[in-house]
Every structure is written in C-alpha cells, then in structure tokens.
Amino acid sequence: MDNIYAPRIAEIVRVREETPTERSFWLGLGDEGFSCRPGQFIALSVFGHGEAPFGVANAGENLAELQITVRRYPGGQVTEPLHQLREGARVGLRGPFGNGFPLDALRGRDVLIVAGGIGLVPVRPLIHEILAHRQEYGKFTVFVGARTPHDMPYKDELAEWSQRPEVDLRLTIDVPHPEWDGHVGLITTLFQGFELDPSRTKVVIVGPPVMYRFVIAECKEKGVADEDMIFSLERTMKCGVGKCGHCAIKHKYVCTDGPVFTYAEIKGFAEEPI
Ligand SMILES: Cc1cc2nc3c(=O)[nH]c(=O)nc-3n(C[C@H](O)[C@H](O)[C@H](O)COP(=O)(O)OP(=O)(O)OC[C@H]3O[C@@H](n4cnc5c(N)ncnc54)[C@H](O)[C@@H]3O)c2cc1C
Ligand code: FES
CATH class of the missing domain: 3.40.50.80 (Nucleotide-binding domain of ferredoxin-NADP reductase (FNR) module)
Known part of the structure; x- marks a missing residue:
C-alpha cells in the first residue's frame, strides 16, 4: 500500500512576486502530471523545515505544472523558508486533498x-x-x-x-x-x-x-x-x-x-x- 505521508518530489520551475508578501510558485511535476479540482489543496513540504497546506491556484487533469500562491508570515516555519527558494529547488508535495467547490x-x-x-x-x-x-x-x-x-x-x-x-x-x-x-x-x-x-x-x-x-x-x-x-x-x-x-x-x-x-x-x- 502507498504511504499516505510520503510526499512526491516537485521542482520549482518559476517564481513570481504577486504582492509584497505573496509569491506564486510553479511546481514542475514531470511526466506523471498532477490532477486536482478547484478548491482542493496540497500539503507542501520545505525539506528540513516542515509541511503546510496551500490551495491549488490552477486545476485540471494531468497538469505538468501546479501553481500555488503563498503568503509569507514573519517567522513562519514553512512560508518563510519557502519564500527563500528559487527556480531549481525541490519541495515535497502530498495531495490533492479535500472536496473542492461543488x-x-x-x-x-x-x-x-x-x-x-x-x-x-x-x-x-x-x-x-x-x-x-x-x-x-x-x-x-x-x-x-x-x-x-x-x-x-x-x-x-x-x-x-x-x-x-x-x-x-x-x-x-x-x-x-x-x-x-x-x-x-x-x-x-x-x-x-x-x-x-x-x-x-x-x-x-x-x-x-x-x-x-x-x-x-x-x-x-x-x-x-x-x-x-x-x-x-x-x-x-x-x-x-x-x-x-x-x-x-x-x-x-x-x-x-x-x-x-x-x-x-x-x-x-x-x-x-x-
Ligand atoms: C485548506 C487550506 C488552504 C490554504 N491555502 C493557502 C494558500 O493558498 N495560500 C496561503 O498563503 N496560505 C494558505 N493557507 C494557510 C497556510 O496553510 C498557512 O499560512 C501556513 O500553514 C503557515 O505556515 P507557517 O509554518 O509558515 O506559519 P507558522 O510557523 O505556523 O506560523 C507563523 C505565524 O504566522 C501566523 N499565521 C500562520 N498562518 C496564518 C494564517 N493563515 N492566517 C493568519 N496568521 C497565520 C501564526 O499565527 C504565527 O504567528 C491554507 C490553509 C488551509 C488549511
Ligand atoms: S489534518 Fe489531520 S484530520 Fe485533518
């Protein structure tokens, strides 16, 4: 049986500043792709720091790239180190989770x-x-x-x-x-x-x-x-x-x-x- 706590590895392929405190990250998911519905969320891990939930900012079947947009909280265990990451960095991803919009x-x-x-x-x-x-x-x-x-x-x-x-x-x-x-x-x-x-x-x-x-x-x-x-x-x-x-x-x-x-x-x- 698959380990539900084991993240798959994704590579940050693009980063964009949306606001002074929020950044979008595009996560490259390789040939395997990623499928999710509007309103679902993922658990994202920044290795060595921790894991936190973020809503999916794009949705669809077999996405090659998943976008998330993350607000940085000063001293935040996950959001602060995530905002330091740039293209090429690797993160962990579990999900998609949740019901999504009806x-x-x-x-x-x-x-x-x-x-x-x-x-x-x-x-x-x-x-x-x-x-x-x-x-x-x-x-x-x-x-x-x-x-x-x-x-x-x-x-x-x-x-x-x-x-x-x-x-x-x-x-x-x-x-x-x-x-x-x-x-x-x-x-x-x-x-x-x-x-x-x-x-x-x-x-x-x-x-x-x-x-x-x-x-x-x-x-x-x-x-x-x-x-x-x-x-x-x-x-x-x-x-x-x-x-x-x-x-x-x-x-x-x-x-x-x-x-x-x-x-x-x-x-x-x-x-x-x-
Ligand atoms: C289903 C779901 C979807 C989410 N989607 C998104 C998303 O798309 N984008 C996004 O940026 N965040 C989203 N969040 C919130 C996100 O999970 C938290 O901001 C994140 O867990 C903070 O992690 P941290 O380890 O950096 O902060 P922590 O180390 O846990 O906290 C650091 C400080 O920030 C404060 N803080 C942390 N989170 C919040 C918050 N949400 N509101 C107010 N103060 C907070 C804490 O009280 C603490 O003072 C979502 C949460 C859930 C449950
Ligand atoms: S986060 Fe563990 S039961 Fe919902």
Missing part, C-alpha cells in the same frame, strides 16, 4: 464570488472553470477586495477579466490610494446597489475570517439561503487525510469533509466563521 451545484445557477485578499487564490481555478464553460452558468459576478492596489494578487489576470463581457468583475480597496481610481471601501460595500435573485444565486465566499460575518449579513439581507452560501475554511492541519484530528470543527474534519462547506453545514458551530 461544481454540480453551481451549474445552472447565477454565481457570485466574493474574494478578500489571498482568498482569491482558491477561487481562481473556479473562475477559470466557469469562464471555460460559461454557457453552463447564469449571471457571473466576482467581487475582489484588497487593502491596497499593491495587495491584489494576479494583477494581469484581473486586468484581463475586467475586459471580458462574460464576467462582471468588481474590485475594491479598503482605503483611498494615489494609484487607484476605482471603488474604495470594504468588500461589503460592493453589495450596495447590487441586485441578485436569491432563488437563482450561489455565493462563494473566501477571505479572512473577519470578512465572513459581514458578507453573510449582506447575503442574508438579500435573501440568500444558508445552503447557497459556500465557504472555504482554513484550519491548522497536520495529516491532511482525516487521521490526526488537528483540523476538526466539532464532528467535521476540514481536511476531508471540507475545506469547502455551505453555511447550512457549519452554522451553529462554536467556531463558525461569523
């Missing part, structure tokens, strides 16, 4: 994605998926919020999406900035004047925990049902495969039952994101 439930519905800060990482492959099969979905809107324009990852791609008629992309930054002439205000201010049909709409919400409470309130005010609000949760993890219990929230394991949950599933938990 594409079947999203098909045929209007979709609103609300992504705060680094929350754009896990929803990026979902945006790719919807754009690639655009006719299978209804109205498609994406809200993206960041502290400043410099804190927005994937700037080139955001610029490209903003030109595409297939998606209504709305960006905001928290406070005025000399290099920004777009909307200013917390991401919840994008709900003002935004019309959605609660009987048709699924809302996918990913961002810092503080954002969830306020976005849930906006959704509720617009009549969105609890089962139509979808989150990707972050919890401290160790095994990633439902063995150690580190990621448990009540009777749910974020690594295997999640990381994607509907509000109906997690409502009432002591640590629900509200």
